Amino acid sequence: MIIIDEDLCKGCHLCLFMCYKNVYAISPEVNKKGVQLPFVKFEERCTKCGTCEIACPDQAITVDLPENWWMNDDKDINFNPNFTKGKA
Amino acid sequence: MAEEFFIQGNEACAKGAIAAGCRFFAGYPITPSTEIAETLSRELPKVGGSFVQMEDEIASAGAIIGASWGGTKSMTATSGPGISLMQENIGYAFMTETPMVIVNVQRGSPSTAQPTMAAQGDMMQARWGSHGDYEPIALSPSSVQEFFDFTIKAFNLAEEYRVPVFVMADEVIGHMREKIVVGDDIEIIARKRPEKSDDYLPFENIENGTTPMPSFGDGFNIHVTGLTHDERGYPDTNTPETHDKLIQRICDKVLNNRDKICSVQSENCEDADIVIVSYGGPVRSVVEAVNRTDKKVGYIKLDTPWPFPEDQVKELTANAKDIIVVEMNLGQMYYEIDRVCKRNANVHLMGKIGGLLPTPDEILDEIDKIGGN
Amino acid sequence: MSEHKQNRFLPYLREDRLPHIFCPGCGNGAIINAFLAAMEKAEMDFDNVAMVSGIGCSSRIPGYLNCDSLHTTHGRALSFATGLKTANKDLDVVVFTGDGDAASIGGNHLIHAARRNINLTVICINNNIYGMTGGQISPTSPKGSFGTTAPYGNQDTPFKLAELVAAAGASYSARWTTVQMENLVLSIKDGLKNPGFSFIEVATQCPTYYGRKNKLKTPTAMAAVMKANTIFKSEADRMRPRDVEGKIVVGEFANTQRDEFTQNIEKLSVEKSGKKTLINSAYETEL
Numbered sequence: 145m146i147i148i149d150e151d152l153c154k155g156c157h158l159c160l161f162m163c164y165k166n167v168y169a170i171s172p173e174v175n176k177k178g179v180q181l182p183f184v185k186f187e188e189r190c191t192k193c194g195t196c197e198i199a200c201p202d203q204a205i206t207v208d209l210p211e212n213w214w215m216n217d218d219k220d221i222n223f224n225p226n227f228t229k230g231k232a
Numbered sequence: 233m234a235e236e237f238f239i240q241g242n243e244a245c246a247k248g249a250i251a252a253g254c255r256f257f258a259g260y261p262i263t264p265s266t267e268i269a270e271t272l273s274r275e276l277p278k279v280g281g282s283f284v285q286m287e288d289e290i291a292s293a294g295a296i297i298g299a300s301w302g303g304t305k306s307m308t309a310t311s312g313p314g315i316s317l318m319q320e321n322i323g324y325a326f327m328t329e330t331p332m333v334i335v336n337v338q339r340g341s342p343s344t345a346q347p348t349m350a351a352q353g354d355m356m357q358a359r360w361g362s363h364g365d366y367e368p369i370a371l372s373p374s375s376v377q378e379f380f381d382f383t384i385k386a387f388n389l390a391e392e393y394r395v396p397v398f399v400m401a402d403e404v405i406g407h408m409r410e411k412i413v414v415g416d417d418i419e420i421i422a423r424k425r426p427e428k429s430d431d432y433l434p435f436e437n438i439e440n441g442t443t444p445m446p447s448f449g450d451g452f453n454i455h456v457t458g459l460t461h462d463e464r465g466y467p468d469t470n471t472p473e474t475h476d477k478l479i480q481r482i483c484d485k486v487l488n489n490r491d492k493i494c495s496v497q498s499e500n501c502e503d504a505d506i507v508i509v510s511y512g513g514p515v516r517s518v519v520e521a522v523n524r525t526d527k528k529v530g531y532i533k534l535d536t537p538w539p540f541p542e543d544q545v546k547e548l549t550a551n552a553k554d555i556i557v558v559e560m561n562l563g564q565m566y567y568e569i570d571r572v573c574k575r576n577a578n579v580h581l582m583g584k585i586g587g588l589l590p591t592p593d594e595i596l597d598e599i600d601k602i603g604g605n
Numbered sequence: 606m607s608e609h610k611q612n613r614f615l616p617y618l619r620e621d622r623l624p625h626i627f628c629p630g631c632g633n634g635a636i637i638n639a640f641l642a643a644m645e646k647a648e649m650d651f652d653n654v655a656m657v658s659g660i661g662c663s664s665r666i667p668g669y670l671n672c673d674s675l676h677t678t679h680g681r682a683l684s685f686a687t688g689l690k691t692a693n694k695d696l697d698v699v700v701f702t703g704d705g706d707a708a709s710i711g712g713n714h715l716i717h718a719a720r721r722n723i724n725l726t727v728i729c730i731n732n733n734i735y736g737m738t739g740g741q742i743s744p745t746s747p748k749g750s751f752g753t754t755a756p757y758g759n760q761d762t763p764f765k766l767a768e769l770v771a772a773a774g775a776s777y778s779a780r781w782t783t784v785q786m787e788n789l790v791l792s793i794k795d796g797l798k799n800p801g802f803s804f805i806e807v808a809t810q811c812p813t814y815y816g817r818k819n820k821l822k823t824p825t826a827m828a829a830v831m832k833a834n835t836i837f838k839s840e841a842d843r844m845r846p847r848d849v850e851g852k853i854v855v856g857e858f859a860n861t862q863r864d865e866f867t868q869n870i871e872k873l874s875v876e877k878s879g880k881k882t883l884i885n886s887a888y889e890t891e892l
Contacts, residue, residue, distance in 0.1 A: 149612065152623065156630030156812075156824040162784070179629075197613070198642055198786045201634025202624060206612045255886045256692050277877040279892065282691045282870050287717040291684035294677065294714075298657070298688025301675060302696070303885035306688070324678050331887075391887070423887040447885055448655040448673040448689060449696050455619075455668055457676035466622065467668065467676075 145208035146184045146196075152204035155179035162199040165189040234415045241376045241406045242267035242309075245335055245399070246275060248383030249307050251418055254333070255281035256306040258295035260288055260314060263347040264403040265337035268309035289314035293321035293334070300330045301456060303447030305387055305423075309335035312354050313344060315361065322396055323362030324458045326482060329435065329442055331390035331423070333383070335399045337406040340587050349587025350403035352512055352560040358398045359538050365479055367486035369493060370398040370538035374515040376410035382535070388421040389493060393485055394442040400537065402560065404513040404589055426452070433463040435478070441485025486539055494541035497533040498548050504530035506599055507552040507577075509545065509569050511537050514558045514590050521595035529599055540568050554602050555579045558590055614641045617651060619671050626665060628736075630824025632783040632809030633663055636730055637670070639786060639807075640699070643793035655696045657686040659711060662737050662811075663703035663730035680711030683718045686725050687866075693884050694724070694867040697797070704731040704745040708764050712744075719773035719802050723866035726796045726803045729766060732811035740814030747851060751818040767806045771859035776801030778859040782808040784832045785855065792857070801865050808853050 146167070159182050160168045169185035184190075190207075197207045239247070246268050249257070257276060259269040273283040282299075286292040289310055296306035310318065315336050325332055340346025341353040354361075358370045369389050373379040379401055386397040424444035426432055434454045436443050446452040459467040460475045468474045486493065499522065501507050506527065510518045511534040518531050532548050534541060549555055555577045557566040562583045570579040582598045584590045614637065615623075627633045644651060656667035660679035667674035673696075677685045682700050690698045707715050707729045718725065734752055735741040742752035745763045752759065767780035777799040781789040789807060796803030810816065810827035821827045831853065838856025841849045867882075874882045886892055 154624070154629035158630060158635070158824050158828060161825040161828050162786070195786055198638045198790065199635050199783070200638070201627060201631055202629075203612045203614050203618065203634065203638065253886060253889070253892055255883050255892070256688065258688060277870075277873045280874050280878050280880050280883040280886075282874075282882055284687065284691055284870075286684065286687070287713050290681060291687070291714055291717070294681040294684030295688030295691070297677075298675065298685035298690075299692035300688075300887070301673075302689045302692030303887050304692040304883070305887045306692070320678050321681060420890045422890045425888050447693070447887070448675075449653060449693055451652060453671050453673055455674045455676065457668065458678060459676065466619075 146187065146190065147206040147208075148182060148184070149204040149206070150175060150181060152202045153179060153181055154202050155181060156201065157182060158199055158201065159196040159205060162195050164195070165191060168196070234413050236411060236413050238409060238411050239376065240267060240409050241379045241401065242337065243271050244376045244380040244412050245309070245383045245401070246271035247414070248380040249333070249387070250275055250279060250281075251414070252305065252384040252387035253420055253422070254305045254307045254387060255279070256296065256299040256304040257281070257308065258284045258286050258292040258299070258306070259308050259310065260286055260292050262311045262314050264339055264406050265309040265311050265335060267406070268335060268337070289317040290321060293318035296332045297321060297325050297328070297330045300332050301448050303449075305331070305391070307333040307335065309337065311337050311339045312341040315354060315357060319362045323364060323366070325396040326362065326366040326368070327458045328456050329394040329445070329482065330396065331394050331445070332396050333386045333390055333399065334396060335383070335401065338400065338402040340585070346587050348403065350513055350560060350589065351585060351587065352400075352402055352564070355400065355537055355559075355561065355564040358400055365483060367483045368398060368538050369393070369395060369486060370400050370536065372400045372511040372534060372537050373405055374512050374533065376405065376408055377412045379405055380412050380414070384418060384420070388419065391421045391423050393440055393489065394445055395486060398538070400512065402513045425450070428452075434465050435461060436463040437481055440489060441481055490539050490541070491543070493536060494539060494544060495535040496541050496544045496548070497535060498530065500528070500530035501532060501548040502530070502551065504528045504552055506554045506556060506602060507532060507549050508556045508558055508595065509534065510558040511565065514560060517590050517592045517595055518558055520592040521599070524592060525596055525599055527599060534565070537565055540572070542572050545569065545572055549573050549577055552577045556582050556598055556602065558582045558595060560584055560589070614638050617641050617671055618669050622669055625669050627662065628813040630810065630812045630827070631662070632732065632807070633666055633730060635783050635786070636728065636807055636809065637666055639789045640728060640793055642790045643797060646790065646794045647797045649697060649797060653695070653697050655689060655698050656701060657682045657689060657698060658701040659703070659706040660737070661703035661706045661735070662732070663701055664706060666701045680706050680709070681714065682706065683711060683714040683725070683727070687718060687721070687723055690723055690725060691867055691870060694871065694882070695884065698725050700725055700727045702727060702729050704729065704733065704766070705735050705743045708744045708766055715770065716773040719770045719775040719804065721866040722774060722776055722801045722863055724800055724802070726793070727805070728793065729804065729806045730809055731766060731806050732809050732815060734811050734815040736811050736814050740818055750815070752814070753818070767804065767858045770804040775804050775859055776861055776863055777803035779804070779857045780806040780808065780853070781855050782831050782835055782853060783810065784828050785835070788855070795860070801862065
């Protein structure tokens, strides 16, 4: 379950860029603030990596994750292993 | 049991700071105030305090503001060039109502000028140095004993009114050696800890125009900013009323308590034709001159040049025909005295620069020149 | 869904001040998240965190975080933080600063704080431009980039901040960008845990000024270019210097332990007075 807070979103669309599974799409309509909101188009692709939640500059995205999921593991979780491999 | 010491002015200042509860000093070496830093670097570790030699005066002023919000009484000592560098952060301290003490051992100025000579050229800088409207408190000692006492008083005033306080000494007082008496009944005003409640506001008027100040880590989660802020401390830069209310309060907390803050010392003023007004080092020569002359001459010594003791000076000069302002600059406090007294007396300036105190003879000559009987 | 589930970073923020003033696509918001995530990961007590910042876009961050925060004068954040940390060394002092704030007006404070190795965590948000004043070039603007004060392109060579601070003696120094969130979070975590001066430079996008002036008008375009221009330090070490030029080299530049500043002061105090340095002594009359 991914929730986008319409009051906080400023429409930068970094979530689209950051999501490596392309879960998001841009809404064709603008809301009352003049923002083309992103929306969750392919939720079944979501791996709940949480990158969009952290990368959202406006704290507008909530990914329904288990409580403290990344604190449970002893070792550091590289929660998006496919994203950076040293080469662009 | 009172103790006696024969020490230098700067050492007395450091002693006073420790007695007043100062446990943090940040400074940068500058003649003629360096002995304060040297003494505190030796003494502070012995009483659980911290001494930091910062990279410059700007950082020193910043560090003592930080330390003050960290819950420690803090001080820095410098001279004119250092004060010039500190002005930005001094303005910040006024805006955020941070208690701290700035000792300025004045030297020949402007610029680097005369590092080892006395002057009183920073008096207006203490008043107007940083940009904008604020009301500073400045104390001006004229003996080693007073340098000790006024340093303690400066800390007390800073805590009481949540305001930076200047101690405006000069090179003569800083480097002079005299006997001082340290009593064991020194009055220390501690910072008041606010009570924890949901409606605590860190920047409102509760007493003396200000609020008890929490320290960081107390759990108040305060935001301190140099931007125009409301009573919660949140920036609100676009509302004219917020700015007006804030700056009025910051000024009023000092101005409305002038009768408690200001102090002068005077002699023979009631029936004197000539009243000499002075402060700091030159007072020593003024006292001597007044004792020697057989004319009706009195003197006023300004313990607190800022806020200017307007009422006291007005009252004491009510019967005077002439007023001589003796200071070691080309007229700074002179303009303030002229503003207050020009309606009922002629105000003359005896400004001496170059680094030497005006001598009693020079003051007597000035009295003769003006006349009087 | 029984109740509205909240963004996990919102409880740390002053919600009465949201949405924040940052432009759409500004990296500052993401860095707030990265810091909070790192803080959770480092298992730190948020109530014990004190924030210090200077002036600039990035320095507005502490105003949105619900902890003690000191928003100071331009460039001087590190000197205030030095005083605060020395006065109360139990606090976890975090400094948010920008490239103009830390490298230009506060450059002296930066290298001296690193030299002292005082236990601060400095998060330097490097957007290559002065955003708050309207897009002037900064000491980290790449050569040839445009700003309102460089209409013909920047002629000066930029600072390499992470390397500079490492050379000045910081015990932890790293550089990451806002497109490598996971590394950034781990790096901030390491910085918070490191008992010494920790400097984390975060290269970030400023679409409003840097982007518009340099033909990268959208946040995503900026992020894409940043991602394409990023190389890891281990890779850069094997490359010829001229190939590395103009790239953002990310990685750790220092991670060593040495004596910490406030510990030394405390040691001296114990030696001379037999007790630790006093904390909150301003509230006492008898010392």
